[in-house]
Amino acid sequence: MAFNSIIVRLELNHSLISFGDVAAAVSRAGGDIISIDVIRAGTDNSVRDITIQGAEDAESIIVTALKELPGINVVNVSDRTFLTHLGGKISIQPKMPIRNRDDLSRVYTPGVARVSMAIHESVDKAYSLTIKRNTVAVVTDGTAVLGLGDIGPHAAAPVMEGKAMLFKQLADVDAFPICLDTKDTEEIIRTIKLISPIFGGINLEDISSPRCFEIETRLAEELDIPVFHDDQHGTAIVVIAGLLNALKVTGKQMSNVRVVVNGIGAAGVSICKMLLAAGVRNLVPVDREGIIVRGQSYSHPMWQWLAEQPQVGNHPGSLQDAVVGADVFVGVSRGNVLSADDVKTMAPDRIVFAMANPHPEIDPEAALPIVRVFATGRSDYPNQINNVLVFPGLFRGMLDCRARTVNEPIKLAAARAIAAVVTSSELNEQYIIPSIFNEKVVENVRRAVIEAAILTGVSRRTPPDFR
Numbered sequence: 001m002a003f004n005s006i007i008v009r010l011e012l013n014h015s016l017i018s019f020g021d022v023a024a025a026v027s028r029a030g031g032d033i034i035s036i037d038v039i040r041a042g043t044d045n046s047v048r049d050i051t052i053q054g055a056e057d058a059e060s061i062i063v064t065a066l067k068e069l070p071g072i073n074v075v076n077v078s079d080r081t082f083l084t085h086l087g088g089k090i091s092i093q094p095k096m097p098i099r100n101r102d103d104l105s106r107v108y109t110p111g112v113a114r115v116s117m118a119i120h121e122s123v124d125k126a127y128s129l130t131i132k133r134n135t136v137a138v139v140t141d142g143t144a145v146l147g148l149g150d151i152g153p154h155a156a157a158p159v160m161e162g163k164a165m166l167f168k169q170l171a172d173v174d175a176f177p178i179c180l181d182t183k184d185t186e187e188i189i190r191t192i193k194l195i196s197p198i199f200g201g202i203n204l205e206d207i208s209s210p211r212c213f214e215i216e217t218r219l220a221e222e223l224d225i226p227v228f229h230d231d232q233h234g235t236a237i238v239v240i241a242g243l244l245n246a247l248k249v250t251g252k253q254m255s256n257v258r259v260v261v262n263g264i265g266a267a268g269v270s271i272c273k274m275l276l277a278a279g280v281r282n283l284v285p286v287d288r289e290g291i292i293v294r295g296q297s298y299s300h301p302m303w304q305w306l307a308e309q310p311q312v313g314n315h316p317g318s319l320q321d322a323v324v325g326a327d328v329f330v331g332v333s334r335g336n337v338l339s340a341d342d343v344k345t346m347a348p349d350r351i352v353f354a355m356a357n358p359h360p361e362i363d364p365e366a367a368l369p370i371v372r373v374f375a376t377g378r379s380d381y382p383n384q385i386n387n388v389l390v391f392p393g394l395f396r397g398m399l400d401c402r403a404r405t406v407n408e409p410i411k412l413a414a415a416r417a418i419a420a421v422v423t424s425s426e427l428n429e430q431y432i433i434p435s436i437f438n439e440k441v442v443e444n445v446r447r448a449v450i451e452a453a454i455l456t457g458v459s460r461r462t463p464p465d466f467r
């Protein structure tokens, strides 16, 4: 269940109501008072800000319950999540102050001209003399934002700002959100190419499928900096990391499990590809219209590719048919598409990764008692399988070795590095994947990425700690 907190400013008429009545009403409506600030105290009346935590869907019930009490005036309700977003979540800071004319003539004209000419003569110097070496563009067109769908570039911005914050805090990468007002594949490709000189990498985010596949492939071919569609590969990498450890917990093997992947969009396609590369021999991809079947024809190029793979089953059916006897369910589709009864038809020691955001494919409270290993994409349950475990360390590594591109060995190395953060003595049903706050994650992923980039010949620099 998702929790949120609200701050409610109340004016209380003491002859009609006590604070105990307020607390009781909040509790009956499903909220917990977690703090109280007295704004104005008086003998006849007072004004207080109370911070209430409750289920996301209980907010209006709590506020209505308060408004119905006699002697109370609800002055204002503020949502703490919205307060966090006021004015946006990131800003750009200069690295040094400009204190006098001397500073000015070095950071700007005339001194800057010599630096510009040095880069003009040798463009590689952009890495050493500009922000390029540490800067990533987080680019979206707002068409597949989390599981919210096509909500447009303006509405996508808070998510992109959030990604930029995570880049900075976790890996000291300067990431800039770019929300494009176009859905045209060619226009997106051209725009990203045009803005690419200042960036050391491109993180594509929340661009819907199938356009995302062509956009990424073309940009990877046409640019000499890494282009990485986070929802495809970040998600696939973290799923493989989680699955490697979940299989250890259940004592099952990648080559023997039947894996259902629900939602064959950006994330689902890449997950299927990586599962096959990791040795899965029995894969059941499912989308809205049911199971994607080997031997059938599909207009979607990636579904067609899947239908040609020998590891993909040839039995048609619904999601409910697909999960019968399955060992693993990976959901990257939308919320609440699976019931507890469906999950009970899976094989014993079942593994369920219900990763749709913000609402998982199955209610965690319903799933937890009936599965062996359960994970979601969210931070309020154990085992958060989220691509945030990948992109900060992956880009840190790629920027540090100035990788030209991201390849399959780099992705697999990142998955193994994340899985390895959880030691065998720590590993259990509730802990198959490290927390994003585990400091080893970024460094392990960084090192694995650099090693793989050097070994596969796509690095352009050997970082000092690798010399």
Ligand SMILES: NC(=O)C1=CN([C@@H]2O[C@H](COP(=O)(O)OP(=O)(O)OC[C@H]3O[C@@H](n4cnc5c(N)ncnc54)[C@H](O)[C@@H]3O)[C@@H](O)[C@H]2O)C=CC1
Pocket: 144, 145, 146, 147, 148, 206, 207, 208, 209, 230, 231, 235, 262, 263, 264, 265, 266, 267, 268, 286, 287, 288, 289, 331, 332, 333, 334, 335, 337, 355, 356, 357, 358, 376, 377, 378, 385, 386, 387, 388
């Ligand atoms: N936990 C994590 O790290 C991540 C989670 N996600 C979540 O996965 C979901 C999909 O994301 P993307 O692949 O980027 O979106 P997408 O739009 O590219 O793909 C979604 C796919 O799910 C299918 N789908 C929709 N309803 C379905 C249903 N009832 N049954 C089966 N398939 C259905 C769609 O037809 C589409 O093919 C979203 O909820 C997103 O938040 C995505 C990336 C990372």
Ligand SMILES: CC(=O)C(=O)O
Pocket: 145, 146, 147, 206, 230, 231, 357, 377, 386, 387, 388
């Ligand atoms: C986590 C993420 O990237 C998504 O849900 O789209």
Ligand SMILES: [Mg+2]
Pocket: 146, 205, 206, 230, 231
């Ligand atoms: Mg995303």
